[in-house]
Amino acid sequence: MTDLTSNMLAESEIELKRQISRLDEANTEPFKEMLSYHMGWTGEGAGREATGKRIRPLLLLLTIASCGGDWMKAVPAAAAVELIHNFSLVHDDIQDNSLKRRGRPTVWVNWGAPLAINVGDALFALSNLSMMDLANSFPSEQVISASTALQRTCLDLTRGQYLDMSFENREDVKVDDYWAMVTGKTASLLSSSCLIGAILGNADNPTQEAYRSFGHFLGLAFQIQDDILGIWGDENVTGKSTASDLIERKKSLPVLVGLSKKGKFAEIWKNEQITIANVEEIARILAQESSYAYAHDAAKQMTDLAINSLREADPQGEAGDSLMELTDKLLRRDA
């Protein structure tokens, strides 16, 4: 990590804490603690592993700096995108009944679903307040333009989440449905993180569009990689038990491709329970039916599109180099 990215991450963290300190009154102290725990700052296992990678703030700040803007002024926006990400994680964990997040018990496991819903809502409200704080350093028109981009993404997140949940009970999910779902659930926030950076960096419209597009394809590439790792991945890389996505019957890209072949995998998916005992064999059958190759090609295609968009955006200076490096790192994590 360069000094620049370290500084950006450190400033984002300070700003996140400043935003959450809005809940500092004595009577909401235990409530604030729930947010601090989720952010990875307090409780058992607090620290680097528990905070997550803060990719979205980093993308936003590297983008504004790559456009020649003053990234320090955009730190509240960086906090805002990270708060939205975490709001969606807290609600996701309730919706998916997930017991662990970043290696620790989820908020709802610790405090129950009703309070966890409220924690997510507070993170959402704090994100919006962070965006409004930009008005201290940017012209109001720019703040509104950036906020509108973020709010569109928030609606996209709920669309993606709806599709994801609806997939569970549908037998007819197609590969096209998958793209709509991951566009909302994963790509939209990465995309708007870059777009907001470009807006605040005074980039012209084609450059804004190139950054937006970069974030979008980065998100899609990233998600497909995650899908691949979830079935054929290495537990040491992912921190999740290998092939857990098959056991959880997650309709990820490789599974949807496998089902579309109407072959042996589709037969097994329909009629058998997938357990720790047969999951490796089933993952092998899925790969034989060319799902692995398909997903791998799709990831490569999205990666190329992301890198082309980034080149088109033509990021400048040290931040530009860091943005290229970060992209390489994110997209080659299984290499």
Place this chain on the structure above:
Amino acid sequence: MTDLTSNMLAESEIELKRQISRLDEANTEPFKEMLSYHMGWTGEGAGREATGKRIRPLLLLLTIASCGGDWMKAVPAAAAVELIHNFSLVHDDIQDNSLKRRGRPTVWVNWGAPLAINVGDALFALSNLSMMDLANSFPSEQVISASTALQRTCLDLTRGQYLDMSFENREDVKVDDYWAMVTGKTASLLSSSCLIGAILGNADNPTQEAYRSFGHFLGLAFQIQDDILGIWGDENVTGKSTASDLIERKKSLPVLVGLSKKGKFAEIWKNEQITIANVEEIARILAQESSYAYAHDAAKQMTDLAINSLREADPQGEAGDSLMELTDKLLRRDA
């Protein structure tokens, strides 16, 4: 209802539908249906009873008109405050395990808690987008000022909700805690509805403050009345079974006052189950220990403060008259 308020309500409804139509794509149609159902537009029992009274949009629009502003331009803000109200209701109903809302099954009862959480999140995002739409008709600075007021309220809502939930497991809740809770849960949104109307109506700072204060005390007075009706009210007025708040062990103002007396009511509350069989008797005991008088006096005091603030704001014209009338109607519903 005057022609003016009818027009305002009609325009708010059109705008609410326009905002929710952002979910009009084919693959999110069933999701949009959940929002439409909650708003009272579709499903069994749809209609006037199911939409609720839309008090917040009306307060906002009457306020801007009372300041001499063009209320038609502020309709997206009116939709925004109603969307926030409904976002909080959808999440509240999950958190409180409520089976009915406005006489119909709640969203989570119909579609399950995971999807209902997502419905609330979408209403929140749509509210934020509505606020951003104001930029088509108002200077950006005003939009940011109004949005900031609304987002502060959203954080207040989560504070109030946290306090409300924490009361359930606390034996030491004081009357002061009650004020903090209802300020967040009820008064803040009524208060910001008026404040936003005044901001968009170009009112000067003291007038903005008078309208904000009016909404705040209106909210407190309204909530205390609700508490009184929840214990000693008439089912025909409230639509809820009389005294249900005691059975549900809700720590409303009369209960907290009763507990502070450490008399017979406090004894019963601690040691007995309150059921349909003994609730009338217990409500009588609570009244004898002067809780009814205390709550009634508090409601009167808050009503007076609300009306004084409104007079200070000096609302003008037909809208001003309607605002006075609406206030009278809201604050005398048990008379």
